[in-house]
Amino acid sequence: MGALLALMSLHMAAELPIDGSEKTEYRGNAKKYQSRTLLAFRLELGNVSQVNCDALSFSPSDVYEYLQKFGLTAAGGRLGPVGVPGLLLAGGINFYGNQVSFGCDTVVNYEIVLADSSIVEVNKTSYSDLFWALKGGSSNFGIVTRFDLQTIKSPKACAGAHTLSSKYINEFLAAAATYASDIYDPKTHIVPTLTAGETTLTTMILLYDGDSISYPDIFKPFTDIPAISSTFDFKTVAEFTAETGAMVIDGIKYNPPEAH
Numbered sequence: 001m002g003a004l005l006a007l008m009s010l011h012m013a014a015e016l017p018i019d020g021s022e023k024t025e026y027r028g029n030a031k032k033y034q035s036r037t038l039l040a041f042r043l044e045l046g047n048v049s050q051v052n053c054d055a056l057s058f059s060p061s062d063v064y065e066y067l068q069k070f071g072l073t074a075a076g077g078r079l080g081p082v083g084v085p086g087l088l089l090a091g092g093i094n095f096y097g098n099q100v101s102f103g104c105d106t107v108v109n110y111e112i113v114l115a116d117s118s119i120v121e122v123n124k125t126s127y128s129d130l131f132w133a134l135k136g137g138s139s140n141f142g143i144v145t146r147f148d149l150q151t152i153k154s155p156k157a158c159a160g161a162h163t164l165s166s167k168y169i170n171e172f173l174a175a176a177a178t179y180a181s182d183i184y185d186p187k188t189h190i191v192p193t194l195t196a197g198e199t200t201l202t203t204m205i206l207l208y209d210g211d212s213i214s215y216p217d218i219f220k221p222f223t224d225i226p227a228i229s230s231t232f233d234f235k236t237v238a239e240f241t242a243e244t245g246a247m248v249i250d251g252i253k254y255n256p257p258e259a260h
Helices: 002-012 060-070 084-090 128-134 166-181 217-223 237-245
Strands: 107-113 119-122 143-149 157-164 188-195 201-208 233-235
Touching: 060 084, 060 237, 084 143, 107 128, 119 128, 157 166, 157 237, 166 188, 166 201, 166 217, 188 217, 201 217, 233 237
Parallel strands: none
Antiparallel strands: 107 119, 107 143, 157 201, 157 233, 188 201
16 A cells, blocks of 8 residues: 555656647747647627537637637637637737737636646636736646637628738838827737748738728728738638638747757
């Protein structure tokens, strides 16, 4: 019995990293965040108050695809492969940030395993200090096993990637500065990027939350610049995050094993 207890004690003391399928995209910054699961999310729709998902792993794309059937979406990742826990615990930049702020601000409840192994519900009225800390405090307070999110009514958006040649970099930067200085339409979101290579390409990821306006005035400084290619069109957020997810460079987050 003594040997068995010693073995159990040794087992319990072992370090078990939990991969949260985190958000950070760039090489060298992949951290171990939380559990890999989004076990449930809250669906505010008429008499339906909550939908439980029994599968063990969800990406934002899974959530978006389910919600689009109801004309809804959530303030999740802008790329399909982005991990849910790392994004929501670190803050959560999303397509709807000018309307709802960070993704973490739309979380109404967390289920979390604390250091003493207790499982608690964390919200405005229960463990309110921890509820505040989890909104941007990363994975320092326990293992979050469920996020309950407010949903956003958004049947479709006009969205796409607008790619320009290097000769228009100055116009591109001027357009980005103009937008950033006066975001007068909160239904918009942009992701400006410069991609270095044999030739430098500029790509602007654009999204307008709405299914009736195809080219909003606030985007004209971008869309008036001649494009090499543009995918700007009406689509669901599920479709758009699949599109942006395909832009991710394979292996960009890979960390090679350390030499011993």
